[in-house]
Amino acid sequence: MNSLIRSTVRCLRSGPTVCLLRPADGLVRAASARFLCAATDLQKDLGEMVKKDKVVVFIKGTPGQPMCGFSNAVVQILRMHGVDHYASYNVLEDQELREGVKVFSNWPTIPQVYFNGEFVGGCDILLQMHQNGDLVEELKKLGIHSALLDAEKESK
Amino acid sequence: MLPSVSRCTRHITVSLSVTRSLAHFRPHMDPDPNRPMERTIRTKLTDKFKPDHLEVHNESYMHAVPPGSETHFRVLVVSSQFAGLPLIQRHRLVNEVLKEELSSCVHALAIQAKAPEQWAMDPTLGKSPPCMGGSKGDPTVEEKLKAGRD
Numbered sequence: 001m002n003s004l005i006r007s008t009v010r011c012l013r014s015g016p017t018v019c020l021l022r023p024a025d026g027l028v029r030a031a032s033a034r035f036l037c038a039a040t041d042l043q044k045d046l047g048e049m050v051k052k053d054k055v056v057v058f059i060k061g062t063p064g065q066p067m068c069g070f071s072n073a074v075v076q077i078l079r080m081h082g083v084d085h086y087a088s089y090n091v092l093e094d095q096e097l098r099e100g101v102k103v104f105s106n107w108p109t110i111p112q113v114y115f116n117g118e119f120v121g122g123c124d125i126l127l128q129m130h131q132n133g134d135l136v137e138e139l140k141k142l143g144i145h146s147a148l149l150d151a152e153k154e155s156k
Numbered sequence: 157m158l159p160s161v162s163r164c165t166r167h168i169t170v171s172l173s174v175t176r177s178l179a180h181f182r183p184h185m186d187p188d189p190n191r192p193m194e195r196t197i198r199t200k201l202t203d204k205f206k207p208d209h210l211e212v213h214n215e216s217y218m219h220a221v222p223p224g225s226e227t228h229f230r231v232l233v234v235s236s237q238f239a240g241l242p243l244i245q246r247h248r249l250v251n252e253v254l255k256e257e258l259s260s261c262v263h264a265l266a267i268q269a270k271a272p273e274q275w276a277m278d279p280t281l282g283k284s285p286p287c288m289g290g291s292k293g294d295p296t297v298e299e300k301l302k303a304g305r306d
Contacts, residue, residue, distance in 0.1 A: 060290045069285035070264065092290065108251055108258040109265060124267050124282070125243045 016049070016087035017062050042100040050104075051117035054142045055086035058101045058112040063088050070123040071111040077130050081139060082147025115142055193226035193261050193304065197254060201233055204253045208272050209234035215266070215284055220292035227291070227300050230266040232281055239271040261304040263297050 050056045055078065061067030063075045078086060091098035091110050098110065105112050105119050113120040115138060120126065129135040136146040191214060198212045211232040216225040231250065238246045246269035251258065258265060268282050291297040 061288070067288055067290035069287050070266070071290075072288055073285045092294070095295070098296070106248075108255075109263075119244070121244045121247060123285075125247060127282075128243060 016053075016056070016089045039096070039100065042096060043104055046101060046104040049087070049089070050114040050119075053085075053087040054116055054144065055083055056089070056114040057086060058089045058091055058097075058110055060090070060092050060110055062090050067092055068110070070109075073123045074111045074113060074126055077126055077135070080130070080148065081135060081144075082150075083139065083144060191226060193257060194229070197229060197231065197257060197262075200253050200257075201231060201250070204249075205233050205235035205237050207233050207235045209275060211281060213281075215264075218284060219264075219287045220289050221263075221297065221301060225301060226261055226304055227263040227297065228284075229262060229264070230268075230282070230284055232268040232270070234270045234272055234275040236272055238269050239273075243269070261300050263291065263300045 057074055057078075059066060059068070059071035059074060061071055063078075066072035066075050075088075089097060089101075091101065101110075101112060102108055107119065107122065109122055111123055113122070113126050120129075120138075126135065129138065136148060139146050194212055194214050198210065201207065201210055201212070209232070211230075213230040214226055214228070215230050216228045217223070219225075219228050221227050233250060237249070241249075247267050250267050250269055251265070254262065254265065266282065266284050270278075
């Protein structure tokens with residue numbers, strides 16, 4: 001497995017927490033200290049950051065220690081579907097990132113979820129997608145097999 | 157039965173699976189003058205969406221902010237304007253209407269935006285997850301609280 005901390009090339013901004021959840025391990029180490037970037041650089045880098053991984057989330061806290069109930073809900077939903085590899089950015093560690101991602105997404109709140117570089121929405125939308133079955137389908141399009149499909153199969 | 161009372165009864169019935177304090181329930185016909193942000197949100201959502209049903213809940217009490225704050229809200233908007241629109245577009249419409257509030261006092265906004273048929277099939281209010289204390293000591297929240305006071 002590659003290093004779990006990825007740093008962007010063009011910007012000195014800290015990398016995400018790349019979340020790899022294993023039952024015994026819990027979450028991996030958090031992002032390192034933050035650096036400053038010009039606002040325009042940040043918008044450009046966000047464009048890269050959201051495409052680097054299939055699933056990218058901007059939350060308060062980390063997947064191992066969410067600091068907000070809504071952010072935690074996103075983490076839990078992904079966990080339920082067995083999404084165990086995604087990039088997670090802690091906006092509480094970086095005020096510029098926090099404001100920059102809101103501008104980038106044209107979305108006023110955190111958490112924010114991206115699939116394949118495309119903005120999906122916040123906690124409410126992810127929850128509704130989970131409840132109505134759309135999330136399983138969207139993960140399938142990403143090449144991610146939802147764990148809930150296996151659970152459903154076993155229960156039959 | 158008065159319409160406002162029957163609305164109250166309906167909400168009590170459907171909220172069996174939702175734990176929220178009934179003391180904070182406000183029928184949309186009865187805005188609280190001491191809660192200007194709640195009033196503004198109701199007015200703007202009503203004007204824009206002409207909703208069949210609207211609920212605006214101040215959930216600030218559930219978070220690490222001082223009593224009486226108006227920083228965290230949950231809104232339920234049932235409007236034919238949402239018919240056929242994907243979720244993200246619906247939410248963007250709501251965000252746009254409340255743009256000013258979201259850039260000043262409102263820190264968190266949980267949205268349910270349903271078309272009337274969807275509401276008829278599932279007339280339940282969502283439940284916000286428990287606070288994990290992130291607002292405490294958060295400078296962004298401090299700014300929002302100050303904006304609310306000014």
